[in-house]
Amino acid sequence: MSAIEDILKGEKLRYRMVNVLRLPACSTIRFRLLNANIEQYMWPYMAGAIETGTWCKVRVGDGDDCDPPNRTFHFSSENPERYEIVHEATQMLIWATHVGQTIPTGVHEAAAYLAEKLFTLYSGDSHNLSNQPINHTWDDHWPNSRNL
Ligand SMILES: [Zn+2]
Numbered sequence: 001m002s003a004i005e006d007i008l009k010g011e012k013l014r015y016r017m018v019n020v021l022r023l024p025a026c027s028t029i030r031f032r033l034l035n036a037n038i039e040q041y042m043w044p045y046m047a048g049a050i051e052t053g054t055w056c057k058v059r060v061g062d063g064d065d066c067d068p069p070n071r072t073f074h075f076s077s078e079n080p081e082r083y084e085i086v087h088e089a090t091q092m093l094i095w096a097t098h099v100g101q102t103i104p105t106g107v108h109e110a111a112a113y114l115a116e117k118l119f120t121l122y123s124g125d126s127h128n129l130s131n132q133p134i135n136h137t138w139d140d141h142w143p144n145s146r147n148l
Contacts, residue, residue, distance in 0.1 A: 006060070009060040009078040010058060010059060010060055010078070012078040012079070013058050013059075013060055013075055013077075013078040013079075013080075014050060014051070014053070014058045016078070016079065016080070016085070017047075017050050017058060017073065017085050017089070018047045018050050018051045020082045020085045020086065021043050021044070021046050021047035021050070021085070021086075021089055022043070022044060022047045023082075023123060024122075025119050025122035025123035025124075026043040026086065026119060027040050027041075027043045027044060028040065028118075028122050029043065029086075029115055029118045029119060029122070031111075031114060031115075031118070033107060033110055033111045033114060034104075034107050035098070035101060035103060035107070036094050036098065036103055036107050036108070036111045037097070037098070038090065038093060038094070038111065038115060042093045042097060043089075043093075046089055046092065046093055046096075050073075055071060056071050056072070056073065056092065057070075057071060057072040057073070058072070058073045058074075058075070059072055059073065059074050059075075060074075060075060060076070060077065060078050061074065061076065062074040062076075063076055064076055064080065064084060064088065065088065066088040066089075066091050066092045066095075068091075068092060068095040068096070071092075073088055073089075073092065075088075082119065082123065082125060083116040083117075083119055083120050083125065084116070086112075086115050086116045086119040087112045087113070087115065087116040088112070089115075090111055090112040090115040090116070091108055091111075091112050094108060094111060
């Protein structure tokens with residue numbers, strides 16, 4: 001693949017993420033799960049951060065995960081499912097808004113799963129409700145975090 005094609009795929013992914021995170025179905029999602037707190041204002045905040053590229057980067061390739069230390073989302077294609085975007089964005093949001101707090105991996109994963117399911121309910125993507133939780137490990141999401 002040429003460098004130009006890579007850039008265009010990355011831009012397509014960025015555009016898709018911004019649009020999904022600005023949907024009313026996203027900005028309706030708010031919950032507290034143990035010490036992880038998701039508020040409605042966080043979604044447009046994250047959309048803006050991705051749109052401007054000042055805070056969050058997106059990359060096509062290297063699997064589906066978010067890499068908070070590098071503030072980068074990775075998706076294996078430029079056209080991930082909407083719930084997958086919500087899942088990864090939730091984990092980035094928790095990381096960004098709970099600085100200095102210890103959030104157990106299970107809470108991270110449960111919060112991301114809850115957010116993706118709420119999104120599915122609110123958006124009408126009901127055919128995705130039967131999906132099983134994405135089987136993420138800590139290393140999927142935070143491949144570089146062990147050195148932090
Ligand atoms: Zn996950």
